[in-house]
Amino acid sequence: MxxxxxxxxxxxxxxxxxxxxxxxxxxxxxxxxxxxxxxxxxxxxxxxxxxxxxxxxxxxxxxxSNWDWKAVQIETTQAANIEQAVSGLEEKLKQNPDNLDGWIMLGRSYVAMSRYPRAADAFQQAYDLSKGQNVEVLIGLGEALALTDEASLTGRAGQLFDQALTMAPNHPKALWYGGVAALRQGNLRLGRDRLQMLMAQNPPEEIRGVLARQIQDLDEQLAASGEGAAPPAQTAQPSAVPAAGRAIQVSVSLSPQLRQQLSGPLPLFILARDPSAGGPPLAVQRHSSDSLPLNVTLSERDAMIPSRSIATVPKVVVVARLSRSGAPQQQSGDYYGEAEYEFGKNSGPLTIIIDRVVP
Structure with missing residues (x-):
């Protein structure tokens, strides 16, 4: 200019x-x-x-002229303010190098400014302070390394995302980078499963379209390679019921007391979990509080990961949750109800009343 x-x-x-x-x-x-x-x-x-x-x-x-002079002035001012803020943060960290949150903030600031090698250095400091036990630090360091050198997705950056996903299996950014890392390493099945988990979190429409096309392409590649879209055989637990055609009829309603507290429609997530293990849900559906009371059928087709469905366990806990934040992950203040269902023992619809609040 x-x-x-x-x-x-x-x-x-x-x-x-x-x-x-x-x-x-x-x-x-x-x-x-x-x-x-x-x-x-x-x-x-x-x-x-x-x-x-x-x-x-x-x-x-x-x-x-169509030149936006005001926007240029605003951008210049903002850039100067950011530079000043980052310089101030750098000075504070020199005086207090054990400030974990400060290093995380500095790393994120460098990423926003496209200074990826410096971001990696800042997140490495945070990694050392947290001893590799902070999920956000793992993801931040992995992202900075990947943006500095994309080849690191097959090396340390990919390992960091794998570690983050063991601690937070549903973290959106970890799923995205972890999926890309798996694909770069040639693991189409794992990459496809991670992208499918990300798709289940109801991302914005433009991102959802990209994910859908990518998943479809991976399904075609898996089919062409002879693996197919179906999950590989799993070793069933001794008490597990055979995997053919499992489904659970669920009847969900909202207590009158909580209904009075609703000021508008909320996302309704109905999901089945394995009570003996963590990880993502075995089945999940998304609805709205406007549709309550509601009858649904959870089946193997509602699995987030093809290799982990309600067909692989003898018993599940079914949860119906109204998300006040709109996110699929449980957060304080959400309304929920739950009930246990054992295959081969329970019959008929499972009744759940949403009458509790997440503390």
Missing amino acids: TAFIIVCVAMLVAALLWMVLPLVRAPKTGDSTELASYRSERRFSGIAVALLVPVLAIVMYAGL
């Missing part, structure tokens, strides 16, 4: 010299009175041109 302004000023000065100099030059011959009058008129014309042309140029450019 500065170079553009300098070129414009130079061109304007050249144009003015080309127009003004002939006007201020007086002819060498002629009556002295006429010559003086001529010189006066020419000088007046030269001064008028010298003043009016720049003013006219500025007015026309400001009126006709």
Whole structure:
């Protein structure tokens, strides 16, 4: 932008010299009175041109140009403020290098400023302080390394995302980078499963479209390679019921006391979990509080990961939860109800009343 302004000023000065100099030059011959009058008129014309042309140029450019001067000023001010804030944070960390949150904030700031190697250094400091037990640090360091060198997805960055997913299996950013890392390593099945888990978290429509196309492409590649879209065989638990066609009829309602507290519709997540193990749900559906009371059928087709469905366990806990934040992960203040279902023992619909609040 500065170079553009300098070129414009130079061109304007050249144009003015080309127009003004002939006007201020007086002819060498002629009556002295006429010559003086001529010189006066020419000088007046030269001064008028010298003043009016720049003013006219500025007015026309400001009126006709689509350049957003205000936005440029705001961006410049914001950039200066960010630089100042980051410099201040760097000084504070020099005085207090054991400030874990400070290193995390500095790493995120560097990522936002596209200074990825510095971001990796900051997150490495946080990694050392947290001894590799902080999920956000693992993901931040992995992201900074991947943005610095994409090849690290097959090395340390990929390992960091794997570690993060063992601690937080549903973390969206870890699922995205972990899926990309798995695909870079040639593990199509794992990459596809991680992207499918991310899809189940109801991302924005534009991201959902990208994920859907990617998952479809991976399904085709898996089918072409002979693996197919179906999950690989699993070793069943001794008491597990055979995996064919399992489904659970669930009847969900909301208690009158909690219904009075609703000021608008909330997302309703109905999911089945393995009570003996952690990890993502074995089946999940998304609805709305407006549809309560509601009857649904949870089946193997509602699995987030094809290799982990309600067909692989003898018993599940079914949870119906109204998310006040809109996120699929449970958070304080959510409304929920739950009930246990054992295959081969329970029959008929499972009744759940949402009458509790997550502390």
